[in-house]
Amino acid sequence: MSNNGIAVNVEALSKVYRLGVKEQTSEHMSELLLDFLRSPVQNFRKYRSLYKFDDVELDESSVTEAQAENIxxxxxxxxxxVREGEVVGIIGGNxxxxxxxxxxxxxITPPTRGKVDIHGRVSSLLEVGTGFHPELTGRENVFLNGTILGMRKKEVVQKFDEIVSFSGVEKFLDTPVKRYSSGMRVRLAFAVAAHLEPEILIVDEVLAVGDAAFQQKCMNKMQxxxxxxxxxxxxxxxxxxxTSLCDRVIWLDQGQKVTEGPAQEIVGKYLLEGVETTAHRVWKSAASAPGGKFAQLREVRVVSEAGSVKGHYDIQEPIGIAMEYDVLQGGEVMLPHFRIRNDNGVLVFVTLDHDPEWYQRPRPAGRYVSTVRIPGNLLNEGPHFVECSLITRHPDIPQFHETDVVTFAVMGSMEPGTARGDWPGRLKGVVSPALQWETRYSEA
Ligand SMILES: Nc1ncnc2c1ncn2[C@@H]1O[C@H](COP(=O)(O)OP(=O)(O)OP(=O)(O)O)[C@@H](O)[C@H]1O
Ligand SMILES: [Mg+2]
Incomplete structure (x- = not known):
């Protein structure tokens, strides 16, 4: 094939909905295919039209204001x-x-404009029930979906038991799908989508439905x-x-791509969106820098273990916070400190500079960088806000005190060794330490 390892290529894709106008095409592939099987000739054009990606005339300049309101x-x-074998996440608000x-x-729906190239057999799990025909039984729907995927009956038969056992709906196999609960539908739909050996698996929000155990099963299967x-x-x-599943993430907002890149980085940016944040603050001129008679703040940075400025951290990763300041007049004992707050404004902790080299020792004039290291597996997921202060001691006199001076995000992970382990949701609490457990068992 001449696809150069590319599985999906999308160019300048647009989709316009005309409000109040019902889409001509069916939302249900299965219904469409059934129609097609019943009266092939009549439906051939309809079926074909689904796969046609012709441009539709929609010239923005010629759209009247009244029309624009309905578009x-x-x-x-x-x-x-997307390259073959890549696991890509698509994120964005409602x-x-x-x-x-x-x-x-x-x-399932055609684009209004743009080009889509797909190399490989696609299987998708979209909204609950899409791809299932409500009147058909679970068993019939499994075969129908196999047919849609272009599989032979024999191939589906080979996979059948695996699908059924994964879905856990054995008892209801000969019940029409319309009698299924939404959880059961999703279970079967995911099992079908993931087991029919698609070359490209497309999954929309399956984790929102189903219990924790099933969510975990889906995650493992996708992995x-x-x-x-x-x-x-x-x-x-x-x-x-x-972040635990995907290599790369594409971030959409109001129909447009905001950015794409490594999963951790893009999710970090997305989580901090709308929050006035920066992992680095610098005061270029002494005149504008906050400070008192003895000390002046010049820079605050959130830094990775390698020392580079970074705003997003895996929950397991240590986080460094550094303040750079000038001691203007020597001879004072100084106490730099940070306060860390979460996005609810809760004070998570205060940390004082107890570096033995400088503790209770008067500091000569000059430039200082004081860095604290917050260990991994301590802070909980979410944005964190740093307050940076320094006082001179005996008596205590504040030199500078900057609230929300830098911000960073901690991102959850389902890796072993984290507080949540394979638990699929965020754990509540101000911190999320990974603690040791021990269980003793004695036979009853
Ligand atoms: N059939 C439709 N007719 C009219 N508007 C639609 C239709 N389907 C989606 N839209 C609109 O298109 C926009 C994008 O919807 P879409 O469902 O793709 O968002 P989403 O990113 O999946 O959101 P969510 O996170 O809530 O699932 C929304 O404004 C939605 O109201
Ligand atoms: Mg959606």
């Missing part, structure tokens, strides 16, 4: 590509266009699919799930 750009000029994008990639070298596109609002 919604669910996606606007989105471009990206209404960002994530589901719309996945529906286009799954060919396994990724490791087998298949391509996975995963939409979720669960950021730890995204």
């Amino acid at each position: 919604l750009w669910a996606l606007r000029g989105v471009s990206f590509s 209404g960002a266009g994530k589901s719309t994008l996945l529906k286009i990639l799954s060919r 396994a699919v990724g490791k087998e070298g298949r391509t996975v596109l995963f939409v979720s609002h669960n950021m730890p799930a995204v």
Whole structure:
């Protein structure tokens, strides 16, 4: 194939919804396919039209104001590509266009403009029940989905038991899917999507439904699919799930791509969006720098173990906070300190500079950098705000005191060795230390 290892390529993709106008195409692939099987000729065109990615005339300059009010750009000029075997996360707030994008990639709805190239057999799990025909039983739907994926009956039969056992809906296999609870539908739908050996697996927000155990099973399955070298596109609002599963993340906002890049970095930016943040503050001129008679603050940085400025940290990673300051007049004992608050404004802790080399010792004039190291597996997930202060001692006189001077984000992870381990949700609490447990057992 001439796809150069690219599984999905999207160029300048836009999708317009005309409000109040019902989409012509079916939201349910299965219904469509059934229609098609019943009356092939009549439906052939309808079926084909789903796969046609022709531009639709929609000239913005010719749209009247009244028309514009009824037009919604669910996606606007989105471009990206995904390599074969990559596991890519798509994140963004409600209404960002994530589901719309996945529906286009799954060919459930056509784009208004732009180009989509897909190399490989796609299997998708979109909204609950998409891809299932309500009147058919669970068993029939599994076979129907296999057919949609272009599998032979024999191939589906081979996978059938695995699918059923993963889904846990054995008892209801011969019940029409419309009688299923939404949780049961998702279980079966995920099992089908993940086990029918797609080359590209597309999953929308499956973790929002189902209990913790099933969520974990889905995560493990998607991880396994990724490791087998298949391509996975995963939409979720669960950021730890995204960072632990995905190599790369695409961030959408109001139909447009904000940015894309390594999962940790993009999720970090996304979490801190809307929060006035910076991991680095510098006062270039002494005139503007905060300070008193004896000391003046010149710089505050949040730094990684390697010493580089960074605003987002994996929960397991140590975080350094450094203040750089000038002692203007020597001879005073000084006490630099930081206060760390979380996004609820709760004071998480105060830390004082107890460096034995300088503790209770008068400092000569000059430039100082004092750095504290916060160990990994201590702070909980979320944004944190740093207050930076310095006082002279005996008597205590504040020299500078800057609130919210720098900000950083701690990102959850489901790796072993973290406080949450494989628990899928954020743990409550101000801190999230990974503590040792011991259990003694004696036979009853
Ligand atoms: N069939 C439709 N008709 C009209 N507007 C639609 C339709 N489907 C989606 N939209 C609109 O398109 C925009 C993008 O919706 P989409 O469902 O793609 O967002 P999303 O990123 O998946 O959001 P969420 O996180 O809430 O699932 C929203 O403003 C939504 O209201
Ligand atoms: Mg959605």
